[in-house]
Amino acid sequence: MADISSNFLGIKSPNPFWLASAPPTDKAYNVERAFEAGWGGVVWKTLGEEGPPIVNVNGPRYGAIWGADRRLLGLNNIELITDRDLYVNLREIKEVKKKWPDRAMIVSIMVPCEEASWKAILPLVEETGADAIELNFGCPHGMSERGMGASVGQVPEYIEMVARWCKANTRMPVIVKLTPNITDIRYPARAAQTGGADAVSLINTISSITSVNLDNFSPEPSIDGKGSHGGYCGPAVKPIALNMVAEIARDAETANLPISGIGGITTWRDVAEFLALGTGNVQVCTAAMTYGFKIVEEMITGLENWMDDQGHKTLDDVIGRAVPNVTDWQYLNLNYVSKAKIDQDSCIKCGRCHIACEDTSHQAITSLVDGQRQFEVIEEECVGCNLCVNVCPIEDCITMEQLPAGSMDKRTGESVPEIYANWTEHPNNPSSSG
Ligand SMILES: Cc1cc2nc3c(=O)[nH]c(=O)nc-3n(C[C@H](O)[C@H](O)[C@H](O)COP(=O)(O)O)c2cc1C
Ligand code: SF4
Numbered sequence: 001m002a003d004i005s006s007n008f009l010g011i012k013s014p015n016p017f018w019l020a021s022a023p024p025t026d027k028a029y030n031v032e033r034a035f036e037a038g039w040g041g042v043v044w045k046t047l048g049e050e051g052p053p054i055v056n057v058n059g060p061r062y063g064a065i066w067g068a069d070r071r072l073l074g075l076n077n078i079e080l081i082t083d084r085d086l087y088v089n090l091r092e093i094k095e096v097k098k099k100w101p102d103r104a105m106i107v108s109i110m111v112p113c114e115e116a117s118w119k120a121i122l123p124l125v126e127e128t129g130a131d132a133i134e135l136n137f138g139c140p141h142g143m144s145e146r147g148m149g150a151s152v153g154q155v156p157e158y159i160e161m162v163a164r165w166c167k168a169n170t171r172m173p174v175i176v177k178l179t180p181n182i183t184d185i186r187y188p189a190r191a192a193q194t195g196g197a198d199a200v201s202l203i204n205t206i207s208s209i210t211s212v213n214l215d216n217f218s219p220e221p222s223i224d225g226k227g228s229h230g231g232y233c234g235p236a237v238k239p240i241a242l243n244m245v246a247e248i249a250r251d252a253e254t255a256n257l258p259i260s261g262i263g264g265i266t267t268w269r270d271v272a273e274f275l276a277l278g279t280g281n282v283q284v285c286t287a288a289m290t291y292g293f294k295i296v297e298e299m300i301t302g303l304e305n306w307m308d309d310q311g312h313k314t315l316d317d318v319i320g321r322a323v324p325n326v327t328d329w330q331y332l333n334l335n336y337v338s339k340a341k342i343d344q345d346s347c348i349k350c351g352r353c354h355i356a357c358e359d360t361s362h363q364a365i366t367s368l369v370d371g372q373r374q375f376e377v378i379e380e381e382c383v384g385c386n387l388c389v390n391v392c393p394i395e396d397c398i399t400m401e402q403l404p405a406g407s408m409d410k411r412t413g414e415s416v417p418e419i420y421a422n423w424t425e426h427p428n429n430p431s432s433s434g
């Protein structure tokens with residue numbers, strides 16, 4: 001059986017699955033049941049500075065989008081950081097860590113962007129015995145209007161400065177949680193590293209309005225007829241998170257910076273993909289909020305089974321394996337030619353592939369053959385775009401088949417070259433030397 005135990009920054013946990021800082025990690029009651037269910041660690045719901053507790057709205061705080069089967073695809077929230085008393089949280093963190101020493105206990109913190117505020121809270125957290133801190137520079141709503149969260153995370157100089165303060169004032173490893181609400185994720189990641197951070201975690205939520213109520217014209221969630229943007233997460237954000245993780249993992253400046261991957265992770269497969277793109281572990285929020293803590297069981301057995309099937313013995317066999325295969329468009333092989341192929345036995349003749357290709361692609365799928373309803377690829381027209389694969393309702397009914405080198409591409413009338421050739425050397429490229 002594959003060994004999925006995790007060692008992230010020297011913090012050991014029985015598996016790489018941590019719950020992200022959010023309602024699932026808001027209190028001892030939740031965290032203890034999460035540990036009982038099998039989660040390897042948690043990032044406690046973000047603590048703020050000492051003083052009157054944070055005030056949340058008293059109406060709805062979530063918006064969502066769903067697939068046709070009502071499965072939740074994206075979740076939007078306008079919740080703030082913890083609204084529980086700082087000292088109650090600290091006491092619970094200490095008790096839970098003592099009771100569950102083999103689980104990772106990370107504490108998320110967000111205090112004003114002044115050194116004194118960080119200096120005041122760090123020893124309090126350190127005293128709990130927590131394994132590390134995560135600096136919440138990501139929250140895009142509410143707290144950012146108060147000069148915290150994403151408003152710090154959008155300024156690399158601030159990230160560097162606060163990371164440096166934290167490293168100077170605590171022995172605990174420092175993880176900087178990045179906001180995706182930025183143009184180029186490499187800059188904040190580099191800043192975190194320059195400030196001495198031990199790792200980055202990403203992504204926090206994406207600024208969003210999920211829907212508008214067309215009766216009162218208020219964005220949802222509607223609070224007395226008004227709405228404000230919230231933070232978007234769940235399966236819909238996974239592609240954005242994967243890309244940002246890959247950007248950091250393949251950036252020469254941050255290639256060795258440990259990454260904790262977050263964003264839409266729901267199944268073991270999502271986990272394996274994040275690990276392959278270079279994350280040392282993963283964090284999960286929406287999936288736990290949608291399906292409950294026991295979802296971790298599928299992640300554990302699924303990852304173990306896949307690793308066994310593939311002959312991967314430990315997480316190190318998987319971590320970063322896909323990073324060398326992430327490249328810029330200009331280096332993709334233009335001599336790689338593929339064509340769609342339809343398996344007539346599994347085709348239900350719905351016609352979706354034909355409509356998609358006919359109306360918006362390359363008119364490369366028939367609808368009638370000899371007067372009969374029949375969907376076949378016209379190789380002379382097919383550019384291999386795979387739109388038809390993506391719109392076909394039957395999995396694996398349409399597949400993309402690579403044309404071997406030396407065979408004839410009926411669309412161009414030319415034989416497929418053997419050599420790799422990319423845009424940098426293409427004769428149509430004005431900057432090409434070839
Ligand atoms: C209701 C809610 C509250 C959240 N609160 C926090 C928070 O206090 N601190 C924080 O760093 N992230 C917070 N997050 C963001 C999550 O930790 C996570 O980064 C984000 O949801 C993406 O992961 P997911 O797609 O698995 O949900 C919150 C998310 C949700 C849905
Ligand atoms: S791969 Fe693209 S061009 Fe080819 S049949 Fe499918 S949709 Fe049409």
Ligand code: SF4
Binds near residue numbers: 350352392
């Ligand atoms: S979309 Fe798929 S199932 Fe529908 S006609 Fe095309 S190949 Fe057949």
